[in-house]
Every structure is written in structure tokens, then in C-alpha cells.
Amino acid sequence: MQNYIINYWLLEESLLFSAPIRKNILNYYSDYNHIKWRHLLENWKDLMKSNVACPFSEKELQDVRARMVDQLKHYTHENRSILTPYSQYFSNVLKNSHPKVNLIYAKGDVNLLNSKKVAIVGSRKPTAYGRKIAYDLGRYLAQQGITVVSGMALGIDAQSHKGALDGGGQTIAVMPTDIDTVYPKTNIAIYNRINSSANLILSEYREQSEPKHYHFPLRNRIISGISDLVVIVEAGEKSGTLITAAHALDQGIPIVSVPGNITSELSKGTNRLIFDGALPLFNFELILELLDVKPQIHKRLSVDLSESARIVYEILLKRKKMTLNDLNFATCLEYSEINAALNELILEDLCDFVSLDEIELT
Amino acid sequence: MYSKINTAVSWGIEGLGIKIETHILRGMPNHILVGLPSTVIKESKERVRSAIKSIGVKFSDDRIVQNLYPADLKKEGSHLDLPLAIGILACTEVLNGKSFDKLGFIGELALNGDIQPISNVLSLIEGLVSAGISHIVMPYDNRVESRFINNVTIYPYSTLQELVADLASESLKKEVEQEKYDFIEFKRNESEFENDYNEVYGQGHALRAMEIAMLGRHNLLLIGPPGCGKSMIAERIPSIMPPLSINERIELTKIYGVADGETKGMIKYRPFRSPHHSISKIGLVGGGMKVLPGEISKAHNGVLFLDEIGEFKKDAIESLREPLSSGKVQLSRGGRSLEYPSQFMLVATMNPCPCGHFLSKSGLCNCKVQSIKNYMGKLSWPILDRIDMTVLMDAVDLSSELSEGKSSQFIFQRVEAAGDFKRERTSEKMRNQGQQCELGGEFLNQTSIEIIKRYEQKGKLSMRSVVKLVKIARSIADLEQSLIIEKKHIFEAYTFLSAQVMKKFFI
Incomplete structure (x- = not known):
């Protein structure tokens, strides 16, 4: 494992070989794990089929290698780790992705990769509808114990992470940068929330830098590759989100698409996916069915509530979703009491506002 | 000679x-x-x-x-x-x-x-x-x-x-x-008000907010989709405003006397001013050639109602900052520097997004995040900070069953009674009774303090919001004629910091 990582770093990053030479070496040894450097140096001219000598001496190579071993500590201390295709967390799908995934840097709880995972992806500039679906779905899945995977971009990605965190669940963010750079910067709050709890941040990249434009589509193959299911919430007709869908298709991951208004620009891509054979997300329970997960029964009440809060909670248990007017009529409580009761319940995370005057059980 | x-x-x-x-x-x-x-x-x-x-x-x-x-x-x-x-x-x-x-x-x-x-x-x-x-x-x-x-x-x-x-x-x-004194006493006459709150269908929580705001003179912002009754509720404010005292009437009459031939004779009612959104900065705060009082001074001791506050000129709204916190406005022009009182209560309405349906049950909103952010951004933080209460309203589903609305007379009397209680409470004699814990100069019991702490821990309250929360909770406690702010008062007051609710839907 350590060998694999160090050889990868040496060959791909440190020694500055040209691309054909790198390819030659890898072809000969078939895998990073099996590269024998001494053997390579001795048989350099034969292997390369040329008369040019190797630009490195064995001594130089040993020095660089020693430095690499040092650096390895930085990427594996505390909650950090590096995943290779030999790791138990590396799924077959990920191994066979194209382009090949060689290394993944991780920060957080890698055991999440063995849980049931659903990717939620979509536009960076979603409509209110898309935002709401992403948040609600993230929250719903989190409450059902399913891990939400996304890319921490603006819009749908951020909403789904946020929903999962608000729902008390776990989430995996796959970054287009390295695991320590927040991108985009405006998502710092979400990054911190993911970073500080039992979640997971993944990235293919080691160096701290701004993401390159080609990082984004490459990142998408990891999002789909580690998930059991991909949900596309909103996408324009030619958008990056559809690249994720294409990767999922390649990798054989089922795609669920959120149907939308046919006049909305951002639903054109998702509606087209349904036409092309993706399953339409007509309700959230569909996902549980596809993953073969049993829905969890609502948690029992364990806190002390005031009289009026109890009345409101009991009626909400029956009706699930109610407006303030409905509550007033159904409970015969004054609005002052209803408002006080609701905030008491919201503070205990038993219900929350879902629109301007509607309350729903969480 | x-x-x-x-x-x-x-x-x-x-x-x-x-x-x-x-x-x-x-x-x-x-x-x-x-x-x-x-x-x-x-x-x-x-x-x-x-x-x-x-x-x-x-x-x-x-x-x-x-x-x-x-x-x-x-x-x-x-x-x-x-x-x-x-x-x-x-x-x-x-x-x-x-x-x-x-x-x-x-x-x-x-x-x-x-x-x-x-x-x-x-x-x-x-x-x-x-x-x-x-x-x-x-x-x-x-x-x-x-x-x-x-x-x-x-x-x-x-x-x-x-x-x-x-x-x-x-x-x-x-x-x-x-x-001499025959004309001074002035009785409230129900038939003088054209509109009554019992004509409002549903929206009981907004009426409740009005009642609280009227007692504590809290600035109020109503947010909701078009046609949900924001303006209807605001327009009925005159029917629940408490009567003016003699000194207030004198002060108001003086202001109106200066403002170009507005009125001759004494002012009877608390002013309710609702300027159109095309009003200029000078029209709003006062000034001009003669340095005349503007709408904010004409709304002194009363209500300044800004319908669709997002449509007002940016500089006009921003000029409300100092008057909102100091209760007066200092105008200088051509060597003259005059001060007019302007202790108005601001009532404003706005839609939650450009199309008006964001977060509404109707689900008609197709606005993008950035356009919603831009729309909400028309109100700057300094202005929002000075607005104590925010009420979110949605259109009433006409098919649903509703309890009967309260009449203006009922609300007026409650506010009156609570006002009497408040005056008595703030007098020295009551000041030291029932004292438990103090926060922002008000008395709270231990459980209320704990609730506020829990909100703070959840990251749902800034220090400034705590002050607002206690202010609103104090008015709610006054309405119930309670000397101490209890848990339920804090909980109810939290409803009106709905900026928190709005924030939840944004990243």
C-alpha cells in the first residue's frame, strides 16, 4: 500500500518523466505497486528501447523517495488517509472507471464508503423548486440512515449537503480541489460543518491550488463511482450535471431523475434523462425501494413539552403537514399559543417550517 | 412717528x-x-x-x-x-x-x-x-x-x-x-374607522403580530406573496392605534402647522402616513428650500407605512437609518439647521422574491437564487437591524376552514389595557417586585434564560437578536399583564425573528 502511493508520487509527480516514458514504465510493471526502481535503472536502455541514459542516479532516487516517505505521514495522520485500488473501500466500479482512478485522498470517517450512499447532483444556479427538492431529499435520506454524496458546489450540491447535515445524517463531499481547500469559498460554513463531524471529504488532488477547469468533470466520475444511486435534481440541456449522468451510465450506476416543469430551462436536462430511460423520482420512498432499505418509523417523543406544544405535536403527528390557519382551527388555540408551541417543538427538532406558513414533522 | x-x-x-x-x-x-x-x-x-x-x-x-x-x-x-x-x-x-x-x-x-x-x-x-x-x-x-x-x-x-x-x-x-377645556377631551368613535380587522380572512398570526407591535411600538416588516393580505392588514392599523395624549396632540399640531397648510385646527388621531413608493428622500425625511418636515415627522407618534418597501428609492430608505434609532431628524440647508421629532413606528411590506411566490405553498416561484438574493438585498442590513419584527404570510387557502377573526375594537381594548399595565410596571414602585434575572434591562425567569442560551448555542441568535427577542417578549408579557418574561413569551417572540427562517432557505 505504502509502496503503491510512493511509487505513484515518484512516477507521476516528482521525477518529471515525459508522458510516453511514464506509460512505458507502467506498461512494463503493469501496476504502481510492482515498480522496481533498481531493476528499472539497471535495465533502462533495454526497457526504453533507446540509447538515452536514465536522467537520475540511484542516489538521487533514494533521496526523493525518503522525502516522499516523510510526506506520507502528513497525508495519513489523524483522520486522514489515502485510498488505493488495493484498499477495501475502493469499489470495483471505481477501479474500472475511465479515466482510471489511482489515488483518493480522504479526510474523515472512511467507513462511510461501506454504507448505503446516494449522490445528489444538479445545477449550480437552481430554481426554488430544485433547491427545495435537494434540501428535503438530503434531509430525508439522512434521517433514513443513508449517506448523501455530492460535490459541495453552489446550488443543488450545497443544499443536499445541508439537508443531510440538518437531518442529523452523514454526508460525503468530493472536492474538485484538494481536501483542505474550500471551493467555492462561499461554502465555508458547509465545509466546516462537514469537516468537524463524522463525515468524509474526498479528493483526487494533492496540491493546494485553485481547481483547473478539467477537474470538475473528472471529479464527477468519483461522485457517481462511490454511490449506489445517482439522483439528478436539476440540469440544463447542456450542463456539467449531465456529465455525471454519463459517468454513472458508464459505471452502471442507476440514475434517478427529478421530473420538472417542461417550461423550466433547468428541468430540460432531467426530463430528457427520463425520456432516455432514467427513473423519475415521483416520491422519496422510491429511493428506499431501489436500495432495498426499510423505511424507519418516526422517533418517539422523549422530551417534556408544555401543554399547548403537546396538543400541537399530537395533531401534527396525525396530519404531518399543516398551515398556521389549519392549526388554529384544529386545536382551537390562540395564535399566541400556537406560535409559542411551534417554536418549542422546532427547538427540539420535532418539526420545522417548510414554506412561509406551513409546518411539517421532521 | x-x-x-x-x-x-x-x-x-x-x-x-x-x-x-x-x-x-x-x-x-x-x-x-x-x-x-x-x-x-x-x-x-x-x-x-x-x-x-x-x-x-x-x-x-x-x-x-x-x-x-x-x-x-x-x-x-x-x-x-x-x-x-x-x-x-x-x-x-x-x-x-x-x-x-x-x-x-x-x-x-x-x-x-x-x-x-x-x-x-x-x-x-x-x-x-x-x-x-x-x-x-x-x-x-x-x-x-x-x-x-x-x-x-x-x-x-x-x-x-x-x-x-x-x-x-x-x-x-x-x-x-x-x-376653555370643553374641546380638549376627545372620545374614540368606532364609526369613524372605515375598516375593521374582522374583515380579514385568516392570517391570525399577522393580527397577533400587529397587536404586539402596536403595544411595544416595534417596527414591523410583513413578507408574503402578492394578494395574501399584507396591505389589507396594514391599512387597518388606524383602527387599533391608542389615542393621543394632550402633549402629543400639541406636538403633532405644531409639526402639521409647519408643513405647508396641511391642516388648520388640532390633530385628533395618531397619524398613519402611507407615502407612495415614488417619494423622494426629501419628501420622506424633510428638507427642501424651506426645510419643511417630511413624512417621517408627519408620522411622529404614529405609523409610517411603506407598502412594497423594496420599490422605494434606495437613498430614501437608507436615510431612515438615523431617525429610526434616534427618533428625530436634523436638517440643514442654506444656513438653517432645524430639528424635527420623528418617533414613528415603521410598518413595511415586501414580497419574498421578484415574482413574489418564493417559499409559498402555491409553488409558483421560478426565480433563481441570485435574483432572490438581489431582491432581498434591496433592504440593507442596517435597516433590517432596526426592524424588530418580521412576519411571514402566505395566501390563505380559501377552501380551508378558518376561525373568526378578531375585531378592531377587541384588539384596541387589549392594547389599551396592556398599555396601562406597562405604564404601571415601568413606574418605580413596581420596578423592584418579582425581580429574578435581568437581561437587557428586563426581568426574566430562569427557564427563559435557559431557552435563550439554547438558541445561542444552536447558533440561531446573535447578541443583537437577543436584545430584539427580549424586547418583543417584554411586549408579549405586557399583553398578558405578566411582570416577568416567561418561557412561552420567549418562544412566541422567536416567531417574529423570522429572518432566521428566511436565512434557512439560503446558503
Whole structure:
């Protein structure tokens, strides 16, 4: 494992070989794990089929290698780790992705990769509808114990992470940068929330830098590759989100698409996916069915509530979703009491506002 | 021949005693006014000449010079007609030799010699009083207002002829004393309000918010989709406003007196001003050539209602910052610097997004995040900070069943009773009773403090929001006539920090 990582770093990053030479070496040894450097140096001219000598001496190579071993500590201390295709967390799908995934840097709880995972992806500039679906779905899945995977971009990605965190669940963010750079910067709050709890941040990249434009589509193959299911919430007709869908298709991951208004620009891509054979997300329970997960029964009440809060909670248990007017009529409580009761319940995370005057059980 | 007459001019909403000197000299017939008179006062010459002629007195053929002292103060107002005329007459044989040192004169003249009512009588009387003049001759039609000021003797006259005759015989007629307080008491009359809150269908939580805001004079923002009843609820505010006290009525009448001929007579009701959103900054806060009070001062002690606050000019809204926190506005222009009171309660409405349906049950909103952010961004944080309560409203589903709405009369009485309780509570005697924990100068019990701490831990409250929360909770406790802020009051108050709710839906 350590060998694999160090050889990868040496060959791909440190020694500055040209691309054909790198390819030659890898072809000969078939895998990073099996590269024998001494053997390579001795048989350099034969292997390369040329008369040019190797630009490195064995001594130089040993020095660089020693430095690499040092650096390895930085990427594996505390909650950090590096995943290779030999790791138990590396799924077959990920191994066979194209382009090949060689290394993944991780920060957080890698055991999440063995849980049931659903990717939620979509536009960076979603409509209110898309935002709401992403948040609600993230929250719903989190409450059902399913891990939400996304890319921490603006819009749908951020909403789904946020929903999962608000729902008390776990989430995996796959970054287009390295695991320590927040991108985009405006998502710092979400990054911190993911970073500080039992979640997971993944990235293919080691160096701290701004993401390159080609990082984004490459990142998408990891999002789909580690998930059991991909949900596309909103996408324009030619958008990056559809690249994720294409990767999922390649990798054989089922795609669920959120149907939308046919006049909305951002639903054109998702509606087209349904036409092309993706399953339409007509309700959230569909996902549980596809993953073969049993829905969890609502948690029992364990806190002390005031009289009026109890009345409101009991009626909400029956009706699930109610407006303030409905509550007033159904409970015969004054609005002052209803408002006080609701905030008491919201503070205990038993219900929350879902629109301007509607309350729903969480 | 020389005379000196006392009168007053207004300076902001205050009055300032001035003197009019008249000198009739030998020379070419002429009438000269000096001492920075405005155009209105320059035109007085013609009214004065006609009025004097029409009461059968010969207008002097000599050179008349009149000086308004102090000469470096700009003077405004048609109420100087009467003192100017008396000044001239005092130099002629009609009133020759009489001394008017103890008397003050204000009033406008008609060409036929009638004394016309004027605006802004209260400030002028106060100006004279502060200059040491307590006997005042003034238009008969203004006598009602003058009753609100104590320790002055009023001589109301309706024609110059009568006045001159009585001055000549030194037998001025006083205001009849026993009438003095009859007009002051003013009863609320239900039938005077066109609209009633029982006409509002649903939206009980918004009515509740109105009740709380009205008691604590909290600034209020109603957010909701078009047609959900925001304006309907705001327009019914006059029907639940508590009555004005005498001092408040005097102050308001003075403000309206300055603001260009708005009203003659006393103000009866708390003002409810709803300027259109095309209003300029000057129209809103005051100023202009004459440095007149703006809508915020006209809404002093009352409500300033800004419908669709997002549509107002940005600079107009931003100019509300200082008045909202200090309750007054200092205006400077052309060497004049005036201060007008402006303790208004701001009630505003807006949609949650450009199309108006964001977060609505109807689900019609197709706006993108950035456009919603831009729309909400029209209200800057400093302004939002000064708005204590936010109420989110959604259109009422007409098919749902609703409880009956409360009537304005009911809400009004509750606010009245709570207002009495509040006054009693803030008096010294009650101050030390039931004391438990103090936060922001108010008393809370231990569980309330714990709730606030839990909100803080959840990251749902900033320090400033805590102050707002306690303020609102205090008003809610007052409505229940409770000395201590309890847990349920905090919980209910939290509803009105709905900026928190809105924030949840944004990243």
C-alpha cells in the first residue's frame, strides 16, 4: 500500500518523466505497486528501447523517495488517509472507471464508503423548486440512515449537503480541489460543518491550488463511482450535471431523475434523462425501494413539552403537514399559543417550517 | 412717528418672538419692508393697505418704513399681516400714543379687513410666550387650538375694525374662560374607522403580530406573496392605534402647522402616513428650500407605512437609518439647521422574491437564487437591524376552514389595557417586585434564560437578536399583564425573528 502511493508520487509527480516514458514504465510493471526502481535503472536502455541514459542516479532516487516517505505521514495522520485500488473501500466500479482512478485522498470517517450512499447532483444556479427538492431529499435520506454524496458546489450540491447535515445524517463531499481547500469559498460554513463531524471529504488532488477547469468533470466520475444511486435534481440541456449522468451510465450506476416543469430551462436536462430511460423520482420512498432499505418509523417523543406544544405535536403527528390557519382551527388555540408551541417543538427538532406558513414533522 | 409691535415667526416647529418697528417719515409716498421678509410677507403690503382702507382709515401718504427685528433672521408666513397693520395704525391718529408692549399680534388679513385663520398657531403662541408676552390677539377661528396652552390670555378677533375700535378704547375682549377645556377631551368613535380587522380572512398570526407591535411600538416588516393580505392588514392599523395624549396632540399640531397648510385646527388621531413608493428622500425625511418636515415627522407618534418597501428609492430608505434609532431628524440647508421629532413606528411590506411566490405553498416561484438574493438585498442590513419584527404570510387557502377573526375594537381594548399595565410596571414602585434575572434591562425567569442560551448555542441568535427577542417578549408579557418574561413569551417572540427562517432557505 505504502509502496503503491510512493511509487505513484515518484512516477507521476516528482521525477518529471515525459508522458510516453511514464506509460512505458507502467506498461512494463503493469501496476504502481510492482515498480522496481533498481531493476528499472539497471535495465533502462533495454526497457526504453533507446540509447538515452536514465536522467537520475540511484542516489538521487533514494533521496526523493525518503522525502516522499516523510510526506506520507502528513497525508495519513489523524483522520486522514489515502485510498488505493488495493484498499477495501475502493469499489470495483471505481477501479474500472475511465479515466482510471489511482489515488483518493480522504479526510474523515472512511467507513462511510461501506454504507448505503446516494449522490445528489444538479445545477449550480437552481430554481426554488430544485433547491427545495435537494434540501428535503438530503434531509430525508439522512434521517433514513443513508449517506448523501455530492460535490459541495453552489446550488443543488450545497443544499443536499445541508439537508443531510440538518437531518442529523452523514454526508460525503468530493472536492474538485484538494481536501483542505474550500471551493467555492462561499461554502465555508458547509465545509466546516462537514469537516468537524463524522463525515468524509474526498479528493483526487494533492496540491493546494485553485481547481483547473478539467477537474470538475473528472471529479464527477468519483461522485457517481462511490454511490449506489445517482439522483439528478436539476440540469440544463447542456450542463456539467449531465456529465455525471454519463459517468454513472458508464459505471452502471442507476440514475434517478427529478421530473420538472417542461417550461423550466433547468428541468430540460432531467426530463430528457427520463425520456432516455432514467427513473423519475415521483416520491422519496422510491429511493428506499431501489436500495432495498426499510423505511424507519418516526422517533418517539422523549422530551417534556408544555401543554399547548403537546396538543400541537399530537395533531401534527396525525396530519404531518399543516398551515398556521389549519392549526388554529384544529386545536382551537390562540395564535399566541400556537406560535409559542411551534417554536418549542422546532427547538427540539420535532418539526420545522417548510414554506412561509406551513409546518411539517421532521 | 414710531411704533413697536410684538409678534412671532416659526423656526422649525418652535416659535420665535420678533418685533415689528414702524416709522412714518416725511418723503415721497412709499411703503418699505426690511429685515429679510419672504415673498409672502412682501405681498402683505397690499393686503395691509387694502384692509386699512376698507375699515375707513386713511392710509398714510408719507414714507412708511417697517423693520422686522432681528433683521438677520429670514422670516416666513402670512400671519405678519395683522402686526404690520397694527404697526402702521399705531403711528397714525387712530391709535396714536397707545403702548402695545404687553400685547402680541398674529393673524392674516383679508382685503376687506377680516382677520383670517392661520396655520401653526401653537408654535407662534409659544414663541410669544417665550419672549415674555402672555396677552395675545389672534384670529377668532384659531381660538380652539389656543385653548391647549396654559397661562396665556387670548383675545380672539374676526375683523380688523372691531379690533381697532377695542384697542382705541382700551377694552379688549378676552376669550370666554369656561369654554376653555370643553374641546380638549376627545372620545374614540368606532364609526369613524372605515375598516375593521374582522374583515380579514385568516392570517391570525399577522393580527397577533400587529397587536404586539402596536403595544411595544416595534417596527414591523410583513413578507408574503402578492394578494395574501399584507396591505389589507396594514391599512387597518388606524383602527387599533391608542389615542393621543394632550402633549402629543400639541406636538403633532405644531409639526402639521409647519408643513405647508396641511391642516388648520388640532390633530385628533395618531397619524398613519402611507407615502407612495415614488417619494423622494426629501419628501420622506424633510428638507427642501424651506426645510419643511417630511413624512417621517408627519408620522411622529404614529405609523409610517411603506407598502412594497423594496420599490422605494434606495437613498430614501437608507436615510431612515438615523431617525429610526434616534427618533428625530436634523436638517440643514442654506444656513438653517432645524430639528424635527420623528418617533414613528415603521410598518413595511415586501414580497419574498421578484415574482413574489418564493417559499409559498402555491409553488409558483421560478426565480433563481441570485435574483432572490438581489431582491432581498434591496433592504440593507442596517435597516433590517432596526426592524424588530418580521412576519411571514402566505395566501390563505380559501377552501380551508378558518376561525373568526378578531375585531378592531377587541384588539384596541387589549392594547389599551396592556398599555396601562406597562405604564404601571415601568413606574418605580413596581420596578423592584418579582425581580429574578435581568437581561437587557428586563426581568426574566430562569427557564427563559435557559431557552435563550439554547438558541445561542444552536447558533440561531446573535447578541443583537437577543436584545430584539427580549424586547418583543417584554411586549408579549405586557399583553398578558405578566411582570416577568416567561418561557412561552420567549418562544412566541422567536416567531417574529423570522429572518432566521428566511436565512434557512439560503446558503
